[in-house]
Amino acid sequence: MQTSNTRLNAALAAIDAANSEDPNRVAVDGVETPAELAYGRRMSAMLARVYPHAPESLQLAARAQHIRRWQIPRSSYPMDRPGYLRWRKELGRKHAEWAGEILASCGYDAEETARVGSLLRKENLRRDPETQALEDVAALVFLAHYAEDFAAKHPPEKVVSILVKTLAKMSEHGKEAAGTLELPPSVGDALTRAIAQATAT
Incomplete structure (x- = not known):
């Protein structure tokens, strides 16, 4: 077995x-x-x-x-x-x-x-901790490995808008993990702006 x-x-x-x-x-x-x-x-x-x-x-x-x-x-x-x-x-x-x-x-x-x-x-996203964890990980992988290419192809406001939507689907633990990622300036700056927008709403 x-x-x-x-x-x-x-x-x-x-x-x-x-x-x-x-x-x-x-x-x-x-x-x-x-x-x-x-x-x-x-x-x-x-x-x-x-x-x-x-x-x-x-x-x-x-x-x-x-x-x-x-x-x-x-x-x-x-x-x-x-x-x-x-x-x-x-x-x-x-x-x-x-x-x-x-x-x-x-x-x-x-x-x-x-x-x-x-x-x-x-x-059951939000209600199922494992589903939420999977969503968090997908968002973090996007930020760490794919957001830079995305940012190069779209205007800054579009990038910020996408990241605001990404953050909205993440748990607090996931958002904290995002803050520990080493991101290129184009992504890090957009993420900072997205967090500010998300906090203000």
Whole structure:
């Protein structure tokens, strides 16, 4: 019978294998890496940093947060707000489905698989501490690894507006963790302004 640690390692490796098929590439320490493989590993690293005692379900959901995301591109839905919301909902459903197949193959039972699926669909955000933790980690990974590129492509006010919305979805613990990140000036300045705006409202 597999131990919990053996199952977890097997599932994480299988999620990584799925994300290694991403045709999109990003540079990680100078090495070209499949984009979603890099993202999943960054999620796990941030989770370990901010929520070091995260349960197994949350560890799995963090790694699978963007599993096979490239297979459902944003452009496959209308480029408006309703289209965006439909895209996000479908992503959550498919992430849960794809992760569930991997977990079942690694020996997780239906209840355990369903729990990870619920986290990936972001159910009961605010009321479920694990779902909230996953949202926090996703926001922190965005700030640490992706916000600089976003800031370079958009006017400052747009960046601040996005960060205000990001902060609104984070817990107090998540916001405190954001303050410990070493951010480039373009992101750090926008985050400071976003915090000021959020505090004033």
